[in-house]
Amino acid sequence: MWSAEDVARDQVRRHADGLDIPAVEGTLAEAAVRERESAEQARRGDSFSEFGSDPERLADIWVAKHAEWRRVRDLMVAAGWDAYQPDGDTQGLAWAQERVERRETALAAHSAFQARRREEAEELRMELWLSATPSRLLRAVAGRAGLQPAQVLAQLAERIVVSEDGTVSVPPFAPTL
Template sequence: MWSAQDVARDQVRRQADGLDVAAVSEKVAEAAVRERETAERLRGNGSFYAFDMGRERLAVIWLARHAEWRRVRDLMTAVGWGVYEPELDAQGSVWAREREERSSSALTAQAALGERRGEEADELRAEVWLSAASSRLVRTVSGRTGLRPSEVLDQLVERIVVSEDGTVSVPPFTPSL
């Protein structure tokens, strides 16, 4: 759901909270080493981390983390912050809000899909073969009301009542548009 940049920005934002410029500079150096190592391993066949993550994805994430650590360091230096405070980082805050909105939208869409699937599981689709006499009755009602025969049957089915002893009946009603 999140891009490598989203992952990097989120991790750096959380990890940098309260760090001073020297600590952030150390993180920049560490990220540079990790970026170089993953790029080298991506090009070669050497052993890789025991992560269940593709080599390409890991290399891109370290590239993005290195860039984000540099951005935080440069921001702190330019503004003169003693320590990094995520709430004061305007660009980082915008990105964090965008990530949260995308995440919320994705979760809402996932919930809606689950609800639709649940409703579909409750639906019953059936093909009904009526006797000639029943068919004539449905067609007659259909002709009088202007409904299609299937719409008359839909209204009939919606009004089914099951009693305690299991008998099924439909109270009298007039089909309508």
């Protein structure tokens, strides 16, 4: 999820594209008013249910938007721009790139998590209790192969063959690392 600053920076950068200084000053004044109003509504605990928004988050976003509009205005004055140029705003470009990278990282992590969940859904986990004789035999085979008994059982399960009549068998094999 984006922070209030991320939301503000993205929205201001897109909205400011091509605006001149008087238009930016007007939007800056509007942001100052919205910042005060949203802070007051958050303090009162007013609901923004028609927008489905958390009052405190909305107030934080307006604080960040007000600060970002000030930064854009100051940049334009310092650079002598007649209109805001997002491609010339190195700080804005850096922040936008950071957001893209964080988004890509989050999407990759989410995708990996989903893949793990799909694999886990297909896995079978079980607890197996063997009597003494098969247990000793399994431990001996595992010991000779340098494996844990569970690893030998997993290899055994991977080689199961089910015939047409439903009988289950495992062809002879040697457990390997």
